[in-house]
Amino acid sequence: MRGSVDLFDGSTLSGWHAVARLPTATYPGADEPSTASERYRSAQENPARWYVSDGAIVGEQAPGGGGFGGYLVTDEVFGDFELLIEAWPDWPADTGIMVRSTGLGSQGFQVLLDHRKSGGIGGFYGNGTGGFHALSYNVDVRHGPDGQPEALIEEDAATTLEPVTEQKRQMLAFAAPPAVFFDAWHWGSWNSFRIRCEGRYPVLTTWVNGERIYELDTGTIEHPHYDAEAVAQLLGRQGHIALEVHDTDRLGDARWGDGACCRWRNIKLSAL
Secondary structure: OOOEEEOOOOOOOOOEEEEEOOOOOOOOOOOOOOOOOHHHHHHHHOOOEEEEEOOEEEEEOOOOOOOOOEEEEEOOOEOOEEEEEEEEEOOOEEEEEEEEEOOOOOOEEEEEEEEOOOEOEEEEEEEOOOOOEEOOOOEEEEEOOOOOEEEEEEOOHHHOOOOOOHHHHHOOOEEOOHHHHHHHOOOOOOEEEEEEEEOOOOEEEEEEOOEEEEEEEOOOOOOOOOOHHHHHHHHOOOEEEEEEEOOOOOOHHHOEOOOOEEEEEEEEEEEO
16 A cells, blocks of 8 residues: 545645536436436536535535535546545535546445435445445434434334335445444544545445444446446546535435535545
8 A cells, every 4th residue: 555645635625626416327328317407407506515614624505505415526536545534424414425436426436424314324325326225224313301413323214214125235245233333433523434445346345433334346236227347437447536415305404404514624545
C-alpha cells in the first residue's frame, strides 16, 4: 500500500465539485430517463448544498428546493484503494459514499450510510448498476424519556419500510453480527469508515470504527439486471469518489429530516 493522500484540506472544497442528483438508467443498457421531464429539470435547478464549516464538509438539501439531493464528487479518479473518512449524520439523513463512480455521481457502488429508519450502514447499493441491496439488517432509533432520539438499534422487521430479504443477505461474502455494529457506533458524534475497493469487479469491504462490518464481491452478485462485465465496462477500472445527499422521494422527511445535514472530515486515500 502506498502512502495516503488527503482528499479534503479542512477548509475548502478544492479537489471536489458538486453535481445534481439526476435520474439515470437503473442498469447498463436500460432506458435512459427523459431529460425533458419535470423531475429532471427540478433536480438540475435544486441541487444539494455543500460547504465547509468547523473543519468539515457539510451536505444538506437545497433550502426550499424540494429535496432533490445531489453529490459532491472528487475531481480525480482512483483505481484500487483504501479510503478513510469520518462522518457525522443527523437523524434522519440518508447519505452514502460512492466508489468507482462515473462523473454523474449516481452511477457506481454505494457504501450505505442510511442514518434513518429502515436504513443500512456499511452495506452496499448498486446505483445505476442494477439496483441491488446487500446488507443483513436495518437500523432504527431508540427515543429517550424526553422523546428525542438517543441511540441506534436494530430495526423490528414488523415495522420496516424496506424489508431485509434473504437475497440481500446472501449477496454478502461477510457480515458481522448486528451487535458488533451497534456496539461500535457512536451516536451523535463522529464515526470513522474504512473502505477497501479492489479489483476490476471490485471486492468491497467496510469497517466502522475499526470493526469489519461487511464484504461484497461484486464479481459474484446474482441479481436481476446485474451484469458484472457490463458494469465493469460502464464504470471502468478507475472512478470518482462521491458523497451523497439522497433525495426525499417516496419517504419524504423520514429519509431526510427538515434542516438535517451530514458532516464529513479527515478524508484520506491510500492506493493499493
